[in-house]
Amino acid sequence: MKNDGFHIGQRWLSNTETELGLGAIVSVDFRTVEILFPATGEIRRYAKSEAPLTRLTYAVGDRITHTEEWQATVTDVQEKQGVLIYEGIREDTKETVTISEALLSPLVQLNEPEQRLFNNQLDLPKWFELRLQSLEHDYAYQQSSTIGLAGARIELIPHQLHIAAEVGKRYAPRVLLSDEVGLGKTIEAALIIHQQLQTGRSQRVLIVVPDTLVHQWLVEMLRRVNLHFSVFDESRCAAAAQEGGNPFDDEQLVLCSLDFLVQHPQHHQQALDAHWDMLVVDEAHHLGWSESQPSAEYERIEALANVVPSVLLLTATPDQLGHQSHFARLRLLDPARFVSYESFLAEESTYAKVAETVTPLLEDRALTDDELAALHALAPEVEIAIDDLASEAKRLEMAHKMIDLHGTGRILFRNRRASIEGFPARALNPHPLNLPGEYADIISSADLTDKLFPERHPAVSEAWVDFDPRVAWLIEFLTAIKPAKVLLICASAVTAQQLAEVLRTKSSIRHSVFHEGMSIVDRDKAAHYFADPDVGAQVLLCSEIGSEGRNFQFAHHLILFDLPLTPDLLEQRIGRLDRIGQTRDVQIHVPYLIGSAQQVLLDWYHQGLDAFCQTCPTGSGVFEEVAEQLLAACHTPADTQLNEALIATSQQLNATLKRQLDEGRDRLLELNASGVGKVDTLLEDMVALDTSLALPKFMSRVFDAIGIHQEEKGHDCFILTPTESMVNHLPGFDHEGMTVTYRRRIATTLEHVHFLTWDHPLVHSAIELVLTEVLGKSSVGFISDATKPAGIYWLEALFVLECSAPKSLQVGRYLPPTPLRICMDAKGLPSEVSFEDVRPTGRKVAQQLVGALKPQLEKHISQASALAHSQANKVLQGALATMRESLSDQAERLRSLQKRNPAVRDEEIAFVEQQKTALEKALTSADVRLDALRVVVNNP
Numbered sequence: 027m028k029n030d031g032f033h034i035g036q037r038w039l040s041n042t043e044t045e046l047g048l049g050a051i052v053s054v055d056f057r058t059v060e061i062l063f064p065a066t067g068e069i070r071r072y073a074k075s076e077a078p079l080t081r082l083t084y085a086v087g088d089r090i091t092h093t094e095e096w097q098a099t100v101t102d103v104q105e106k107q108g109v110l111i112y113e114g115i116r117e118d119t120k121e122t123v124t125i126s127e128a129l130l131s132p133l134v135q136l137n138e139p140e141q142r143l144f145n146n147q148l149d150l151p152k153w154f155e156l157r158l159q160s161l162e163h164d165y166a167y168q169q170s171s172t173i174g175l176a177g178a179r180i181e182l183i184p185h186q187l188h189i190a191a192e193v194g195k196r197y198a199p200r201v202l203l204s205d206e207v208g209l210g211k212t213i214e215a216a217l218i219i220h221q222q223l224q225t226g227r228s229q230r231v232l233i234v235v236p237d238t239l240v241h242q243w244l245v246e247m248l249r250r251v252n253l254h255f256s257v258f259d260e261s262r263c264a265a266a267a268q269e270g271g272n273p274f275d276d277e278q279l280v281l282c283s284l285d286f287l288v289q290h291p292q293h294h295q296q297a298l299d300a301h302w303d304m305l306v307v308d309e310a311h312h313l314g315w316s317e318s319q320p321s322a323e324y325e326r327i328e329a330l331a332n333v334v335p336s337v338l339l340l341t342a343t344p345d346q347l348g349h350q351s352h353f354a355r356l357r358l359l360d361p362a363r364f365v366s367y368e369s370f371l372a373e374e375s376t377y378a379k380v381a382e383t384v385t386p387l388l389e390d391r392a393l394t395d396d397e398l399a400a401l402h403a404l405a406p407e408v409e410i411a412i413d414d415l416a417s418e419a420k421r422l423e424m425a426h427k428m429i430d431l432h433g434t435g436r437i438l439f440r441n442r443r444a445s446i447e448g449f450p451a452r453a454l455n456p457h458p459l460n461l462p463g464e465y466a467d468i469i470s471s472a473d474l475t476d477k478l479f480p481e482r483h484p485a486v487s488e489a490w491v492d493f494d495p496r497v498a499w500l501i502e503f504l505t506a507i508k509p510a511k512v513l514l515i516c517a518s519a520v521t522a523q524q525l526a527e528v529l530r531t532k533s534s535i536r537h538s539v540f541h542e543g544m545s546i547v548d549r550d551k552a553a554h555y556f557a558d559p560d561v562g563a564q565v566l567l568c569s570e571i572g573s574e575g576r577n578f579q580f581a582h583h584l585i586l587f588d589l590p591l592t593p594d595l596l597e598q599r600i601g602r603l604d605r606i607g608q609t610r611d612v613q614i615h616v617p618y619l620i621g622s623a624q625q626v627l628l629d630w631y632h633q634g635l636d637a638f639c640q641t642c643p644t645g646s647g648v649f650e651e652v653a654e655q656l657l658a659a660c661h662t663p664a665d666t667q668l669n670e671a672l673i674a675t676s677q678q679l680n681a682t683l684k685r686q687l688d689e690g691r692d693r694l695l696e697l698n699a700s701g702v703g704k705v706d707t708l709l710e711d712m713v714a715l716d717t718s719l720a721l722p723k724f725m726s727r728v729f730d731a732i733g734i735h736q737e738e739k740g741h742d743c744f745i746l747t748p749t750e751s752m753v754n755h756l757p758g759f760d761h762e763g764m765t766v767t768y769r770r771r772i773a774t775t776l777e778h779v780h781f782l783t784w785d786h787p788l789v790h791s792a793i794e795l796v797l798t799e800v801l802g803k804s805s806v807g808f809i810s811d812a813t814k815p816a817g818i819y820w821l822e823a824l825f826v827l828e829c830s831a832p833k834s835l836q837v838g839r840y841l842p843p844t845p846l847r848i849c850m851d852a853k854g855l856p857s858e859v860s861f862e863d864v865r866p867t868g869r870k871v872a873q874q875l876v877g878a879l880k881p882q883l884e885k886h887i888s889q890a891s892a893l894a895h896s897q898a899n900k901v902l903q904g905a906l907a908t909m910r911e912s913l914s915d916q917a918e919r920l921r922s923l924q925k926r927n928p929a930v931r932d933e934e935i936a937f938v939e940q941q942k943t944a945l946e947k948a949l950t951s952a953d954v955r956l957d958a959l960r961v962v963v964n965n966p
């Protein structure tokens with residue numbers, strides 16, 4: 027429509043302040059024009075000849091919005107005294123309406139690149155690049171193998187990454203993470219949860235842990251993977267109860283203690299009703315089970331596991347409450363697969379055969395005919411041609427297929443220290459002390475507890491600390507090795523408290539206690555005080571509750587003031603120090619009374635099982651066999667014959683069981699868990715990401731563009747602060763300032779520094795901000811290329827191929843929003859040229875250029891659009907083919923697995939099929955949209 031001057035009532039857009047919305051001319055005189063912007067209430071007065079304004083006019087077919095907020099589609103346009111009168115059909119009532127442009131809503135924002143380009147809503151050319159890069163990076167991220175893993179603040183430890191990647195990519199994984207103590211099960215769980223959340227496979231997660239570990243889990247989730255869990259306890263639920271409803275519905279990520287669920291059936295019921303995607307249970311050996319007497323803990327978790335699709339159980343000592351309980355937990359993960367304990371035992375006895383048959387595949391040589399025949403016999407339904415085993419990679423693939431087919435491979439992961447390098451050694455330091463006469467009567471009683479813990483007998487009350495030589499030894503020992511940190515564990519809270527009292531009254535040794543009689547907050551304070559390297563406690567005196575889960579690897583000395591009766595508990599105790607992050611050999615000190623039942627235990631553990639200096643996965647098996655003999659020996663410590671026989675039997679049993687485990691279950695589990703041959707590519711991808719400069723470069727441009735100042739601080743850290751020009755709200759950005767790093771090494775040592783990776787929420791919100799803003803949708807810029815004629819121009823059109831689908835479908839695996847950049851030259855031909863350093867032209871020039879080139883540009887846009895559609899179609903066909911192939915493979919693999927290994931559930935197969943159908947539908951509905959336009963003119 028021809029513009030023949032300003033008239034009151036006309037609607038114009040500001041070219042310089044696009045955020046003002048649609049303005050209305052309120053006065054015009056012979057030299058100036060005054061315009062009111064109703065959306066912000068601001069008025070501007072301009073010289074008529076210089077006014078940076080563009081008239082907004084609509085054509086037939088356009089959609090307009092009335093000030094009363096209803097919409098209409100334009101059917102006719104007339105002009106009366108310079109003001110446009112639109113006729114149209116109202117969308118809600120279908121009435122025919124007539125609207126003067128004066129009554130158009132001021133809240134108009136032109137979103138379409140073309141509209142913006144031809145209405146002079148132009149931005150700086152750098153915004154076009156930012157949009158393009160944001161789309162390109164997001165595209166790469168969505169397809170990356172490292173999604174959900176790269177952003178964790180951890181060292182890259184292969185066995186953990188393998189498990190996390192293997193489990194994290196499954197649909198509703200149900201697994202038992204059973205690495206030996208301290209190898210990183212919590213970290214593995216954190217990585218799996220993070221991956222499931224980042225990819226949309228899960229949204230609601232409930233973590234259940236012993237109450238001693240609630241705080242530690244809270245902190246680990248936050249510091250390792252940036253996840254804020256809410257702790258639910260009695261007081262939180264009571265407060266929520268007043269508002270009514272189910273308190274568990276209020277949060278997506280919840281952490282609570284197992285005790286809490288056991289002691290409060292009504293809250294357990296609420297948790298059951300709260301529709302979780304994932305349940306995580308730490309120290310799952312507490313879920314004791316026998317056919318006649320399942321524990322309350324087991325029943326509570328079983329009820330949850332029956333309704334929650336994904337379940338992770340964590341325990342380093344699966345046999346701690348007996349092998350039956352271990353079976354019961356596997357059954358809880360997959361009731362259809364683990365039907366009876368007897369059949370489970372029978373199957374276990376075949377593991378050695380499976381391991382023996384698979385092992386040659388891992389030996390980097392051709393298989394003999396016999397070995398090949400054994401392989402055929404193991405899995406007759408798998409066709410194995412010699413060619414299938416020609417290369418090392420193929421043999422590895424076959425080995426993993428076989429492991430997958432047999433036993434607990436898919437649901438149980440266990441790494442052992444023996445197969446992981448770099449662990450320091452453990453040394454036993456026994457400290458024999460004379461048995462005081464005061465204990466004589468007590469230890470001669472028939473009660474085993476009296477024999478093992480005479481200090482707890484009422485007859486000696488608090489006086490034992492005065493004559494028991496372990497107490498004097500303790501003070502002397504602590505004084506001698508000061509300031510070295512020492513963790514002391516004993517069986518009872520009373521003993522820990524009494525020892526603390528002695529240290530308080532008889533020494534100046536800084537100490538702290540940790541036992542079940544304290545509140546969770548006080549316990550954490552005590553642990554924190556112990557961890558403080560400068561002014562903290564030298565010794566932490568723990569009751570048995572300190573023997574699980576906690577991280578005390580900064581200490582190198584462990585005192586076992588008494589010994590527990592079960593080997594797995596001993597392993598848990600030692601595991602507080604012997605865990606990832608321990609930098610020195612672990613010194614285990616056992617002060618014991620000569621000739622006591624404790625000496626029997628010491629000798630049995632050390633000589634019978636070698637359980638102090640090595641981890642002893644066979645301990646519970648041996649214990650089950652010799653329990654009677656062991657108890658008899660504890661009753662008669664002086665019976666050397668009995669003791670020697672006990673040790674000899676235990677040594678023998680231990681050797682046999684170890685061999686069986688080594689050859690069978692553990693060998694298979696280890697092959698499955700450690701990721702030999704499978705994790706290398708992932709590790710390479712992670713290292714490549716860590717060393718790439720793409721993210722720092724990109725973020726620096728984004729920060730610059732949105733008005734965040736980035737200042738280098740040294741140590742590879744940057745301080746981010748808002749500048750005055752920062753107008754947009756960036757979720758996750760701290761306006762007080764933030765210290766960030768892109769380096770893993772810095773992030774794992776400086777915990778207050780944010781670790782910026784492609785997984786980080788700040789990076790996601792920055793990308794989202796760039797893409798949801800209109801900034802950059804249209805721009806004009808100059809390049810200087812002396813080799814090309816001055817004045818030639820190109821039109822860059824950025825299209826996005828995308829489809830909408832529910833998040834849980836993770837359509838991004840196959841077709842993330844895909845950027846397609848098409849560049850047309852002045853002749854209307856597609857060009858491969860790309861531009862760097864496109865500089866702004868100035869608004870007026872840009873306006874004039876767009877005005878002059880409008881007919882050509884319109885033509886180029888439609889040519890580019892046709893090209894984009896044809897490119898998109900190729901991309902789409904590729905995505906469909908990949909999706910079909912990959913899901914068909916998955917379904918086929920699951921079906922063939924299921925024939926051998928019922929661990930594969932029917933729902934898993936059905937799920938893959940449903941996904942295939944849903945993805946087919948979603949992908950075929952994908953469409954191309956124009957996201958941004960940039961006109962680039964050569965002006966050398």
Ligand SMILES: Nc1ncnc2c1ncn2[C@@H]1O[C@H](COP(=O)(O)OP(=O)(O)OP(=O)(O)O)[C@@H](O)[C@H]1O
Pocket residue numbers: 179180181182183186205206207208209210211212213214341342574575576577601602605606607774
């Ligand atoms: N990849 C890693 N990077 C940095 N620290 C790690 C890593 N893996 C484990 N750690 C640290 O090592 C210690 C042991 O890890 P974690 O607590 O996950 O082991 P765990 O197997 O759960 O132990 P437990 O058997 O005692 O429950 C923790 O302090 C943990 O933070």
